[in-house]
Amino acid sequence: MKQKFLVTAALCLRLFLGHSSCLAQTSNTAVVLQIRKVIEKNNALYFNLFAKSDAAIVDMYTDDASLLAPNMPPITGEKALKKDFEDTFSAGKVKGVRFKTSNIYGDGREYVTEEGNWQVFDKGGKLLDDGKYLKLWKLTKTGWKIFRDSFNSDRKNP
Incomplete structure (x- = not known):
């Protein structure tokens, strides 16, 4: 009888713990979805600031962020x-950079990783280049900011 009670108690505990972890996972999913909305809003702001050559993009x-562009050393700080950004804006070739988020990874406590595709447009709206990216976002006192920004082109070099 005692053994049957212990088995039943163990099963109940296992079900409860499994249920609790399901609740935590559901809660985490909701948090990550909220963070995704913030990131997508920030990506739209990035596009608008870039289009205006606005230094506030920094x-x-x-x-202590790093921009990890292909074929060059990291741009840090x-x-x-x-x-x-000043050099890019003064060159005048690029008018906009658009990001499309495909996935967000992480628990949302301090960092999340964004995965997606980017497109670069000239002043006339013509697509100049496109590719994929990973951005590591960090939660700061003022909200989510880009901590690491890494990207590369899907196009072959001419």
Whole structure:
């Protein structure tokens, strides 16, 4: 009788713990979905700031962020990012960068990783290049900011 009770108690505990982890997973999914909405909104803001050649785009990155572009050393820190964006804006070739999020990974406590595709447009709206990216977002006192930004093209070099 005692053994039957212990088996029943163990099964109940297992069901309860399994149910609790399901609730935690459901809750985590809701958190990640909320973060995804914030990131998608930030990506739209990024496109608009880029289109205006607005230096405020750097504020979307953490102070110690790194832009990990292909075929060049990392661009790290606020000063380096400002210079990179100033150089890009003054060149005048690119009018916009659009991001399309495909997945968000993580628990949303401190970091999440965004995976997606990007497109770069000229001033006339013509597609210049496209590819894929991973961005590591960090939760800061002022909200979610880009901590690491890595991308590459889907096109072969001419």
